[in-house]
Amino acid sequence: MTQFDFDIGIIGGGPAGASMASYLAKAGLSCVVLERELFPRPHVGESFVPASTRVFKEIGFLEKIDQAGFPKKYGGAWTTNGKGAVYTDSWEGLTADCNVNVRFEEREQPGVDRNYTFHVDRAKFDLMLLQHAHELGATVYEGIRVQNVDFSEPGQPRIHFGMGSKDFHLNVRMIVDASGRRTLLGNQLKLRIHDTIFDQYAIHTWFEGYDRRVLAKNASLDDYIFVHHLPLPNSWVWQIPITETITSIGVVTQNKYFAKSKQERENFFWQCLESRPELAAELRIAKQLRPLADEGNYSYAMKQICGDNFILVGDAARFVDPIFSTGVSIALNSSRFASADIIRAAQTGDFSKQSFNTFESTLRRGTKNWYDFITVYYRLNALFTAFVQDERYRLDVIKLLQGDVYDDDDPPVLRKMQNIVSQVEQNKDHVWHHYLGELTGNAFAPAY
Numbered sequence: 001m002t003q004f005d006f007d008i009g010i011i012g013g014g015p016a017g018a019s020m021a022s023y024l025a026k027a028g029l030s031c032v033v034l035e036r037e038l039f040p041r042p043h044v045g046e047s048f049v050p051a052s053t054r055v056f057k058e059i060g061f062l063e064k065i066d067q068a069g070f071p072k073k074y075g076g077a078w079t080t081n082g083k084g085a086v087y088t089d090s091w092e093g094l095t096a097d098c099n100v101n102v103r104f105e106e107r108e109q110p111g112v113d114r115n116y117t118f119h120v121d122r123a124k125f126d127l128m129l130l131q132h133a134h135e136l137g138a139t140v141y142e143g144i145r146v147q148n149v150d151f152s153e154p155g156q157p158r159i160h161f162g163m164g165s166k167d168f169h170l171n172v173r174m175i176v177d178a179s180g181r182r183t184l185l186g187n188q189l190k191l192r193i194h195d196t197i198f199d200q201y202a203i204h205t206w207f208e209g210y211d212r213r214v215l216a217k218n219a220s221l222d223d224y225i226f227v228h229h230l231p232l233p234n235s236w237v238w239q240i241p242i243t244e245t246i247t248s249i250g251v252v253t254q255n256k257y258f259a260k261s262k263q264e265r266e267n268f269f270w271q272c273l274e275s276r277p278e279l280a281a282e283l284r285i286a287k288q289l290r291p292l293a294d295e296g297n298y299s300y301a302m303k304q305i306c307g308d309n310f311i312l313v314g315d316a317a318r319f320v321d322p323i324f325s326t327g328v329s330i331a332l333n334s335s336r337f338a339s340a341d342i343i344r345a346a347q348t349g350d351f352s353k354q355s356f357n358t359f360e361s362t363l364r365r366g367t368k369n370w371y372d373f374i375t376v377y378y379r380l381n382a383l384f385t386a387f388v389q390d391e392r393y394r395l396d397v398i399k400l401l402q403g404d405v406y407d408d409d410d411p412p413v414l415r416k417m418q419n420i421v422s423q424v425e426q427n428k429d430h431v432w433h434h435y436l437g438e439l440t441g442n443a444f445a446p447a448y
């Protein structure tokens, strides 16, 4: 009879892996997290949405994150400087305007008892969350890179990894792949499908001493995430407070603008910023703290997100454009839904694919809603800004921005937006027709 080393083997100790380990350890399952890096390590994805709070609360992490001193995030703001996308035309009572903001507390969010979430230094946050999982009873090994998982013995996956020149393995009842955009199982099982529509690329760094008020204009928005639109199509800059004095700045643009050499990328980053002169001027006098880092080709789906004895969570399951700062929330919530199915499976001893149906349908529903929302955002940004400002739709849009996307198969506000987009596409004389963006012209949410 097989000796199992652990019930569950979790590959990756980022937010998805660490929250999964926390849920499982709390439920009394034996689990091991294998993480290739030694934490703390830097990571992109520094601004959260409030749907994360539910997970922090359930795994007993809320107090710790509250006391860690991360900047509180009360909302989000979008700006333009008048070049490129400027919306002047109103239509049927809807007024588009590029400079908008939302405050999370405008909509009461079930299960979320505070009006803020956080911006974080991911090195510090990810370490804290992984330590939390360990304190709850999960075994954590850092500096271990999983090479592959052997599924050849039914019901007995075996995780292979190397240490020094030696190969080792662990026998577990099931695998959770939380390896992020490295998508270990997605690659091994050939599940990954590149998203050719959201073919985006990002380049980013941290600045010390950048005066965030310059573009915020309004002191009460200082700690919001800012998305500054650039005159280049589908391109924007994120501005995320990391500490009182440090700000994360990243340029997101289409992959086709991706510059090959480091020098070209550096020039490109500054050229983009120069298209927002006030922003560039402030950043030039601030101190750049890190070399520029870049992330390319990052959007994809998976043909399957679970199977017999395995589940994919977080970025290992799916990645959609980061425009609404949702990645960490999706990672945490995917582990929330998946852990409930895994705990039930452990009770019945049935780790076959059908045991993970609830997780699968819930995550697919959520990511489809995200995909549709982001598609509409890029296709007709004027409409997004008009809906944000219109009291008939504002709270429904805020619900999506809060990260509450999992409970509704067909959110009416999204259907309404999609219908308007179709009308605008079909009518060349529509006052908004010339606002249509090209990026998501052919986009549809894949069925997987």
Ligand SMILES: Cc1cc2nc3c(=O)[nH]c(=O)nc-3n(C[C@H](O)[C@H](O)[C@H](O)COP(=O)(O)OP(=O)(O)OC[C@H]3O[C@@H](n4cnc5c(N)ncnc54)[C@H](O)[C@@H]3O)c2cc1C
Binding pocket: 011, 012, 013, 014, 015, 016, 017, 034, 035, 036, 037, 043, 044, 045, 046, 047, 048, 049, 144, 145, 146, 147, 178, 179, 180, 181, 182, 184, 202, 295, 298, 313, 314, 315, 316, 322, 324, 325, 326, 327, 328, 329, 331
């Ligand atoms: C440009 C950009 C901007 C973003 N901005 C935001 C944002 O503002 N807000 C937000 O919420 N999200 C943002 N995201 C998304 C966010 O970074 C991710 O969604 C989030 O980190 C996912 O967490 P995860 O645990 O699934 O993966 P990760 O955080 O990537 O963790 C995966 C872990 O697995 C480990 N690993 C990988 N392979 C192996 C292996 N073979 N063996 C062992 N360990 C392994 C890695 O070392 C890593 O620590 C952004 C993403 C991009 C690309």
